[in-house]
Amino acid sequence: MDIKTEIRRLAEEIGISKIGFTTADNFAYLEKSLRLSVEEGRNSGFEHKVIEERLDPKLSLESAKTIISIAVAYPNKLPVQPPKTQYKRGKITPNSWGLDYHHILNDKLERLARGIEILCEDFPLEHKAMVDTGALVDTAVAQRAGIGFIGKNGLVISKEYGSYMFLGELITNLEIEPDQPVDYGCGDCRRCLDACPTSCLIGDGSMDAKRCLSFQTQDKGMMDIEFRRKIKTVIYGCDICQICCPYNKGITNPLATDIDPELAWPELLPFLDLSNGEFKKKFGQIAGSWRGKNILQRNAIIALANVHDRNAIVKLMEIIDKNNNPIHTATAIWALGEIVKKPDDLIKDFMRNLSLKDEDSQKEWQLVCEKWQI
Numbered sequence: 001m002d003i004k005t006e007i008r009r010l011a012e013e014i015g016i017s018k019i020g021f022t023t024a025d026n027f028a029y030l031e032k033s034l035r036l037s038v039e040e041g042r043n044s045g046f047e048h049k050v051i052e053e054r055l056d057p058k059l060s061l062e063s064a065k066t067i068i069s070i071a072v073a074y075p076n077k078l079p080v081q082p083p084k085t086q087y088k089r090g091k092i093t094p095n096s097w098g099l100d101y102h103h104i105l106n107d108k109l110e111r112l113a114r115g116i117e118i119l120c121e122d123f124p125l126e127h128k129a130m131v132d133t134g135a136l137v138d139t140a141v142a143q144r145a146g147i148g149f150i151g152k153n154g155l156v157i158s159k160e161y162g163s164y165m166f167l168g169e170l171i172t173n174l175e176i177e178p179d180q181p182v183d184y185g186c187g188d189c190r191r192c193l194d195a196c197p198t199s200c201l202i203g204d205g206s207m208d209a210k211r212c213l214s215f216q217t218q219d220k221g222m223m224d225i226e227f228r229r230k231i232k233t234v235i236y237g238c239d240i241c242q243i244c245c246p247y248n249k250g251i252t253n254p255l256a257t258d259i260d261p262e263l264a265w266p267e268l269l270p271f272l273d274l275s276n277g278e279f280k281k282k283f284g285q286i287a288g289s290w291r292g293k294n295i296l297q298r299n300a301i302i303a304l305a306n307v308h309d310r311n312a313i314v315k316l317m318e319i320i321d322k323n324n325n326p327i328h329t330a331t332a333i334w335a336l337g338e339i340v341k342k343p344d345d346l347i348k349d350f351m352r353n354l355s356l357k358d359e360d361s362q363k364e365w366q367l368v369c370e371k372w373q374i
Helices: 003-014 028-039 051-055 101-120 138-144 191-195 225-231 268-272 276-283 287-291 293-306 310-322 326-339 345-352 359-372
Strands: 018-023 066-073 127-130 165-172 234-236
Touching: 003 018, 003 101, 018 138, 028 051, 066 101, 066 138, 101 127, 101 165, 138 165, 225 293, 234 293, 268 293, 268 310, 276 287, 276 293, 287 293, 293 310, 293 326, 310 326, 310 345, 326 359, 345 359
Parallel strands: none
Antiparallel strands: 018 066, 066 165, 127 165
């Protein structure tokens, strides 16, 4: 039996878009860039903390010999557009449409492992699955296993599916002939570097993660003024560096999961009224929900300012008046200043009579008052 061919056949049955095999040799070449990223404060903080474990698969599975890399393609366009309503809509990026990709990949990796166990019968299979937050660098594994190349935007790109692929891997004690890396790449193209609004891409496949708009939509606290207008109406994620990539032009990837367009492009004003329970019930299954309601609502307030939605004025004043969440309050004050160019007496009196103790709110209040000259 050709175990490699059988595993490929099994992967196709499971709905894995692309599969590759590589050795469990270390990824020592990554050490310098990983350490430099930490030293220079360019990492997001979401990465696995022990660099040695990121470099050596055998620290995750002592008997490791082969790593099986998998990719599950997902669409970059909504199959059905959400209906037009009275409300402006925000956007959640495609990697968070439908069921959380961690669940999708973990399920497929588990089914793959179970299937391999059946194929191997008498062989005592040892394995460890990883997705996203595991020790290994998914992109490095995928590149070495021939899934695609790592583009200048730091994402794995394949001719078949572009960069719209979820990645995961199964470290195993199997001995399987490794695949070769692909023979294509970015060439001289630098569209992603030129298109990135924050210049967070360094050009060698690494980035200043803290400047990435995707990170900014997930980071806690106040969003820095530099990034607020740049997120436009996106309340979770960013895929500007994918939209402009030539490899993504004209691709029609299959659905990785059912997609509700109402959750992909949520109505902004109603989003601000969601309770914790309502948010969990409605959005709890998408990948973006891990950050919780409050941060995404902060982003929704910014999005309303960016589309200058005057229908949001009353709601923003309500958020400021109630002052239940200092970050929401401060962000709403800024948003009010963005939407209202010439305040009437009612809004001026409202602003003058505010009693704000939080430092962020006071700072935003002062800036708006100076802007309005009140």
